[in-house]
Amino acid sequence: MTETRDAEGTGHAAPWLPYGIAGVKIVFILAVFRLLFTPFSEEMLGEQWLPMPTWDWALASATPTLLVLLARRPADWSALSGELTILRIALIFYFVYGLAFAAFQGEAVLWASVLAGLVGLVALHLLNRKEPVHDI
Known part of the structure; x- marks a missing residue:
């Protein structure tokens, strides 16, 4: 009886996890679109509709x-393991953009993005290195 159980007492992933994964993907796509739309609108339409x-x-x-930190349980982590590539890409993208614009353009609020990206990458690395609990 050493199996890992979630709050409901089953060994299954949390029911909200697929929605969290879909939310992260949607937000990432919208963020990339938002980033690329500013230079596009300025070049094609002659005026900048949105600031950077x-x-x-x-x-x-x-x-x-947040998704990585909330899905720390082994059942959730095993369900999330198929999405590690997109999470890593998103975290690196947010981190690099935030660092570049915080350092070179003086946007102080983007240091929060750098911190979030760094915390997410470290958490992803640490949770990925953990060995799963084995039943004897």
Whole structure:
């Protein structure tokens, strides 16, 4: 009886996990679209409709970090293991963009994005290195 159980007492992943994964993917696609739309609108339409991302980028960068931190249980982590590549890509993308614009353009609010990306990458690395619990 040493199997891992969730809050309901089963060994299954949390029911909200697929929605969290879909949410992270949707937010990532919208963030990339938001990032690319600003230069596109300025070049094609002659005026910049949206400024470069700042606080909204910091919020978007927190979504994969929150998912990784909330899915720490072994049952959740095994369900999330198929999505590690997209999580890693999103976290690196948020981290690099935040670091570049925080350092070179002076956007102080993007340091939150850098911190969220760094925390998410470290958590992803640490949770990925953990060995699963084995029944004897």
